[in-house]
Amino acid sequence: MVAKETDDNQLMSQMQDLVQKTIQRTIKGVQFVNSAPASVGLTPKDLIYSRGTLRLYHYHPMSDEIYRVPIMIVMATTNRGYLFDLLPGQSMVEFLLKRGFDVYVVDWEPPMPSERGLRLADYTDDFLPTCVQKIEADCGEPDVSIVGYCQGGVLSLIYAATHTEGPLKNLVCLTTPVNQAEMGLFKIWSDERYLDVDQLVDSLGIIPGEFIERGFEMLRPAQKTAGQLRLWNQIWDDEYVRSYQAFERWGNETLPLAGEYYRDTTKELLWGNKLYKGTLKINGKDANLANLKIPVMNVMAEHDHIAPYKSTKPLLDLVGSQDKEELVLKGGHVSLIAGPRAVKRMWPALETWLSERSV
């Protein structure tokens, strides 16, 4: 009798919840349609250096005492760096600042037509070393830790392998594809026999952001529609909507790429797999990962569809470092940086690893 009454109560409560959410869904749906784009990247920062496509930001410290060694986060060249500072409470930068780190971010603007000739070497042998110098001058410390994300991780690895004399102290690679033979669909679509990268670069000069974005979308064709359906289902939840809008904005702001850089990365990394094989040369210097002797941390996402787990896994076998650690997390390429699992697992692990090596 009591059980029957409890069941009826539960049923009533579920009915009420359903009706309430349906009403809220309607009201919030109208609000959503009229809402402004998400405000992202709100943590206070200063632009300390810019040149063409390159931007170097310094975030204002949020702690009374900070670690000696600053962190330079290197964003992937295809996307905006505010992924690291998406929303208050969903910001890796804010987390690190509150934990006492001095944080700099290397971000990218769309390259100008005159920058179509930028090569891979310009990023790894000019942009990144210049940023490191600017940070040294700004903070007065002789050491820097680098955290590179995706292609930003690849650039950081090449920089580290070709600048072994310092001042790089620690290197963290987040979802960084090292073995590009394991790049899945990207590898198949860029088959050397069919993709005429020379014609592509020579015709376009700058590879449009839409072209890059289409490539990402083709990896998960149903993702966008499924995301919109989930949004409709969850639209009564303000936090969910705020996060959705921020991710949506970030995904839509895919950056164009300098043509020569695209040609280099396709031929040297994707086709030649030279970083993995240890045969990559940058301005005559060996970019062999065995050159790396500094502490290295490799963070990978188990269900990464952009930089598949198999492409990120071999890093620690290739570096010459004694102090090396890897962390495999459930989740995908983007949620690893700014998703709920990042907040719970990745950021604290990053903090622990870096703090021990930043004094």
Next chain:
Amino acid sequence: MADDKPNLDLAAQFQEYVTQWERSVDKAYNDFMGTEQYSQSMNQFQNLQLQMQTRFKETMTDQLLNVNMPSRDDVLQIGENVRMLTDRLTRMEEKLDQLLDPEGQRVATKRPSPPRTKTPTPKADSADAPKE
């Protein structure tokens, strides 16, 4: 008995349905697009499109030159020059502000950095970290 209970959590059911649908559609597309034939066709189409685009661009540039009008590249170049000039002006303005500001304000523009003396205290620090 428990199986007979009506499940009114339609939101959860819908969520599950969307996830299953997304997985199956992605898998079907990936199986199709992951073939060598697809890669070959896609790249052939892209090459053809690029060739047509290049020819069209050349023709248009010639036509615009004939009627004394700027081409797309010219307009982009002007845009880039404007952007570079704006950047340069902004930098000059910032430098002028720094030079003209009274001493006290100039010092204030350089944010004082906290002391770099922090040492790791994992136990205490992780106490207020979010728990899984």
